[in-house]
Amino acid sequence: MSLASALYIVPTPIGNLGDMTQRAIEVLTAADLIAAEDTRHSRRLLDAYSISGHLWSLHEHNERARSAAIIERVQAGQIVALISDAGTPLISDPGYPLLRACRDAGVNVIPLPGPCAAITALSAAGLPTDRFSFEGFLPAKSGALNSRLDGLAKEPRTMVFYESPRRVLVTLTAMIEHFGAEREATLAKELTKRFESVVQSTLAGLIDWLEAEPERQQGEFVLVIGGYQVPEGEGLPAEAERWLALLIAELPLKKAAALVAEMYDVKKKLVYDLGLKLQGR
Incomplete structure (x- = not known):
């Protein structure tokens, strides 16, 4: 398998090792460097799939400092994979500063689908x-x-x-x-x-x-x-009223009311009637 030089976002199992995808295994096997939240935890995962990749720790305390070095490796033609302890990286896990730096530097980022x-x-x-x-x-x-x-x-x-x-x-x-x-x-x-x-x-x-x-x-x-449900006869949430006030300044009332009704899952007539009051009709 021939992979392009890039930073690959690689999801890993959240518990069941059988949820590791074939593509994730191929990327991690080919990677020149694997940036991991906890290298000891990730080494056990890689060993389970006979992957001997070079691991670097990347966590909230060193992420900004290491981002430049990772970007340099990708720009030099290497394949770098980002993994977290479990699931999809960046979802309540480290990775955002690195991804933002890659975006600013024009570095290719390739996300893989997988466990979350x-x-x-x-x-x-x-x-x-x-x-x-x-x-x-x-x-x-x-x-x-x-x-x-x-x-x-x-x-x-x-x-x-x-x-x-x-x-x-x-x-x-x-x-x-x-x-x-x-x-x-x-x-x-x-x-x-x-x-x-x-x-x-x-x-x-x-x-x-x-x-x-x-x-x-x-x-x-x-x-x-479950989300908030507006009781029958109760007015709109304050946030919905604010959105309506903003939208009717730019759009026809009918269209603005339809958008807010869809956003907050309420009856369009309720929103439309409020819009009339806001417009002083």
């Missing part, structure tokens, strides 16, 4: 998938956590979060405070691994499930939370 915990969980959540928001890990400090969740309380799209075992109950409890106990939610635990669980319930139901057996609180979690 967020998409895997979303596909099984039983919640709307036509529009969703990936939120990654929430802040650890309570003030920042509550501020972020307050800003998402009326987000109409399905939301996807990552969470650690030691914080999952704290996060779900905070979500109840801001989203309500009956908000639809799905918890995906240890995806693709031996003790995989996908639990569809409400926020309160997920807490009950986790507390029923303490060992359920172990592992890696993806939380998929």
Whole structure:
């Protein structure tokens, strides 16, 4: 297999080694350099596929310093692969400063499709998938956590979060405070691994499930939370009103109302009537 000189973004399994794609194996085998989040973790993965590539650590503390050297290697004709500890690089993992530097330098970047915990969980959540928001890990400090969740309380799209075992109950409890106990939610635990669980319930139901057996609180979690639904007779979310005010300054009211209604999954007449009020009609 002949590969072009480039930085390759290579997803790796999130648990089950059988999810490694043939193309990912071919790229890693051919790579002159493999930039990895944790070289010890990645060496075990590479050994499983008899890949003896040269590993460089690339994490949040050295990424900016090493980006220039990686770019020089690609510009010199080498093949460089970027991997994370699990899943698709850059999705709540290091890589953005490197990719931004590659873009600024005009370096060829080739992404490979593959495993991603967020998409895997979303596909099984039983919640709307036509529009969703990936939120990654929430802040650890309570003030920042509550501020972020307050800003998402009326987000109409399905939301996807990552969470650690030691914080999952704290996060779900905070979500109840801001989203309500009956908000639809799905918890995906240890995806693709031996003790995989996908639990569809409400926020309160997920807490009950986790507390029923303490060992359920172990592992890696993806939380998929249903978006805010405007109750019958209630007005639009403040964010939707702001969008409508901006759009009707540039577009005919009918078109602006249709766009906002689609964005927030509400009745077009509700938006149109508000637009009339904003225009003073």
